[in-house]
Amino acid sequence: MKLLTLTTAIVVSSVLALGTSTAFAQTAEEKxxxxxxxxxxxDEGWVDIVSSMNMVLRNKQGxxxxxxxxxxxxxxANDGDKSLSIFDKPRDVKGTAFLxxxxxxxxxxxxxxxxxxxxxxxxxxxxKSGPFMGSEFSFEDLASFEIEKxxxxxxxxxxxxxxxCFVVEQxxxxxxxxxxxxxSWLDTKEYRNVKTEFYDRKNSLLKTLTNHDFKxxxxxxxxxxxxxxxxxxxxxxxxxxxxxxKFGTGxxxxxxxxxxxxxxx
Amino acid sequence: MKQIAWLAIGSGLLMQPAIADELFFEANxxxxxxxxxxxxxxxxxxxxxxxxxxxxxxxxxxxxxNDEQDSVTFTPFFRKDQQDSERTHAxxxxxxxxxxxxxxxxxxxxxxxxxxxxxxxxxxxxxxQKDSVEGLDKEHKLGQPMVNLSLVKDWGILDFYLLxxxxxxxxxxxxxxxxxxxxxxxxxxxxxxSNDEKHVDLALRWSHSFDVYDIGAHWxxxxxxxxxxxxxxxxxxxxxxxxYQQIEQVGIDIQATIDSWLFKGxxxxxxxxxxxxxxxxLGAEYTFYGIFESATDLGVLFEYGKDQRGKSANSIMQNDxxxxxxxxxxxxxxxxxxxxxxxxxxxxxxxxxLEADRRIGxxxxxxxxxxxxxxxxxxxxxxxxxxxxxxxxxxxxxF
Numbered sequence: 001m002k003l004l005t006l007t008t009a010i011v012v013s014s015v016l017a018l019g020t021s022t023a024f025a026q027t028a029e030e031k032x033x034x035x036x037x038x039x040x041x042x043d044e045g046w047v048d049i050v051s052s053m054n055m056v057l058r059n060k061q062g063x064x065x066x067x068x069x070x071x072x073x074x075x076x077a078n079d080g081d082k083s084l085s086i087f088d089k090p091r092d093v094k095g096t097a098f099l100x101x102x103x104x105x106x107x108x109x110x111x112x113x114x115x116x117x118x119x120x121x122x123x124x125x126x127x128k129s130g131p132f133m134g135s136e137f138s139f140e141d142l143a144s145f146e147i148e149k150x151x152x153x154x155x156x157x158x159x160x161x162x163x164x165c166f167v168v169e170q171x172x173x174x175x176x177x178x179x180x181x182x183x184s185w186l187d188t189k190e191y192r193n194v195k196t197e198f199y200d201r202k203n204s205l206l207k208t209l210t211n212h213d214f215k216x217x218x219x220x221x222x223x224x225x226x227x228x229x230x231x232x233x234x235x236x237x238x239x240x241x242x243x244x245x246k247f248g249t250g251x252x253x254x255x256x257x258x259x260x261x262x263x264x265x
Numbered sequence: 266m267k268q269i270a271w272l273a274i275g276s277g278l279l280m281q282p283a284i285a286d287e288l289f290f291e292a293n294x295x296x297x298x299x300x301x302x303x304x305x306x307x308x309x310x311x312x313x314x315x316x317x318x319x320x321x322x323x324x325x326x327x328x329x330x331n332d333e334q335d336s337v338t339f340t341p342f343f344r345k346d347q348q349d350s351e352r353t354h355a356x357x358x359x360x361x362x363x364x365x366x367x368x369x370x371x372x373x374x375x376x377x378x379x380x381x382x383x384x385x386x387x388x389x390x391x392x393x394q395k396d397s398v399e400g401l402d403k404e405h406k407l408g409q410p411m412v413n414l415s416l417v418k419d420w421g422i423l424d425f426y427l428l429x430x431x432x433x434x435x436x437x438x439x440x441x442x443x444x445x446x447x448x449x450x451x452x453x454x455x456x457x458x459s460n461d462e463k464h465v466d467l468a469l470r471w472s473h474s475f476d477v478y479d480i481g482a483h484w485x486x487x488x489x490x491x492x493x494x495x496x497x498x499x500x501x502x503x504x505x506x507x508x509y510q511q512i513e514q515v516g517i518d519i520q521a522t523i524d525s526w527l528f529k530g531x532x533x534x535x536x537x538x539x540x541x542x543x544x545x546x547l548g549a550e551y552t553f554y555g556i557f558e559s560a561t562d563l564g565v566l567f568e569y570g571k572d573q574r575g576k577s578a579n580s581i582m583q584n585d586x587x588x589x590x591x592x593x594x595x596x597x598x599x600x601x602x603x604x605x606x607x608x609x610x611x612x613x614x615x616x617x618x619l620e621a622d623r624r625i626g627x628x629x630x631x632x633x634x635x636x637x638x639x640x641x642x643x644x645x646x647x648x649x650x651x652x653x654x655x656x657x658x659x660x661x662x663x664f
Binding site for chain 2: 124126
């Protein structure tokens with residue numbers, strides 16, 4: 001689930017142009033990659049993040065269901081992040097905790113702690129396209145963004161909510177992805193991910209993610225306070241609100257193992 | 266309630282100075298109501314009913330202080346059963362103090378511990394006694410008093426256990442269903458150790474994860490959680506007496522998580538006064554993700570359990586195969602379904618189970634459990650359950 005790194009995914013997961021002066025020399029693919037690398041580079045060095053998130057799931061009839069999750073994430077140089085997530089709501093899963101070591105290449109390592117049984121279960125990370133906690137976010141939507149996970153193509157520049165945006169198409173490398181492609185809008189000034197469209201395996205528009213109320217932390221890292229995912233095919237939606245961001249809290253690898261998973265509260 | 270006395274000694278946890286302004290407190294409670302419907306009256310005397318209702322409460326109280334370096338968890342449990350007075354019982358699932366050091370944890374008091382990777386039976390899961398009156402699955406455990414030092418090293422996690430005080434298994438009473446023809450009489454319990462239930466047991470476990478592997482190895486020396494039984498004539502009628510031996514056991518458990526496959530194995534070798542034996546539980550699980558272009562996952566699992574003692578073994582899967590399927594709808598209500606059958610190759614017996622659950626709203630959960638038994642031999646203990654096929658509805662409310 002790599003929850004915490006959702007932010008990374010949402011904020012960074014796109015594109016960035018190298019500037020008009022060099023654009024003519026690049027193919028659309030090269031430009032898309034270069035933009036993505038720049039976006040990733042701009043979001044590196046935060047070391048660790050603690051935050052909590054609140055999800056409101058809405059079905060077609062407008063019935064709501066709540067998810068409350070707290071998470072800790074540690075940036076790992078030259079690899080994916082380590083994260084620990086703790087579920088507070090719904091109450092029947094309270095105390096359930098999730099440990100993830102994501103990797104830039106290959107499968108992630110994931111463990112689930114089931115408090116009623118006191119059991120830690122290693123689980124398969126193969127289920128990238130499945131829904132997270134019944135929401136419209138899939139596990140891959142919440143995963144940390146890594147350059148190697150996609151190939152890219154720059155489409156165009158156009159006006160967007162945050163001024164001008166680069167529009168870049170991303171093609172998942174992983175054959176288990178639920179998408180054929182994603183299209184992301186990133187503002188040209190700060191490379192904030194304003195919007196992403198997701199196309200399913202039949203290449204039909206499945207979902208649209210929009211990010212709202214960006215705030216800057218540590219005078220560097222942009223995070224949206226709210227992310228809204230709308231599923232166009234089943235008319236369900238999920239609002240994800242982020243709270244209590246803390247950067248650089250002093251976490252280390254020692255905070256991410258089976259013992260910390262078992263006592264996570 | 267002898268165990269209450271243990272509480273006080275248990276951990277000395279109340280002696281820990283709590284700094285009031287740093288103290289964090291949290292309480293969560295689960296209240297369950299269950300209704301069981303049996304297909305027939307039972308086989309034995311006093312089992313002439315087909316419905317049973319039961320009610321349980323399990324609060325969890327948690328305190329932490331000292332910047333979460335110290336915490337206390339208290340989880341009492343209480344059940345009231347309509348038919349079986351033995352099933353009406355209370356327990357302290359947890360009452361322990363945990364102190365965190367740099368790369369170690371000290372856990373003192375009543376705790377529940379789980380070891381293992383398999384689904385149908387966990388041979389390596391030896392620390393806690395089973396709370397058998399709670400149900401046929403072995404998930405329900407009595408709190409075990411312990412001092413547990415856990416060290417986190419680059420080469421894995423090392424756990425030392427000192428287990429002062431033994432808990433006897435709980436048994437269904439005369440009025441309960443799903444029991445043997447003879448009742449286990451608690452007054453007839455005997456121990457091999459001259460200290461009886463006060464024998465101090467010891468355990469050591471190393472566990473580690475690397476690449477796709479999760480591996481654990483343990484050593485245990487002390488009172489066997491699973492007793493031997495002997496028939497005793499008491500006041501003209503026969504009862505069973507449980508006898509708890511001293512054992513020494515080593516075991517390993519390993520899981521390989523490879524794409525959609527989980528390969529699982531648990532193996533133990535035990536030395537006890539009657540015999541030395543090995544037992545194993547080996548299996549695999551494969552999951553089909555997003556079947557029929559939906560969000561539903563279907564997992565299929567297969568396990569084989571073998572005990573060298575054969576028919577004389579007191580384990581449930583001495584030469585048995587288990588086949589199961591689990592369906593997870595991955596919807597907002599987390600609807601899931603688990604179906605399974607255990608087939609005994611020695612006795613040609615079958616035991617079927619079906620479990621389904623679904624959340625209702627944000628604070629409720631409903632579960633349905635169905636079990637059916639078909640013993641293939643009068644020698645198989647399963648023959649006792651022949652008329653105990655049941656359907657059980659459980660409604661949980663979380664606070």
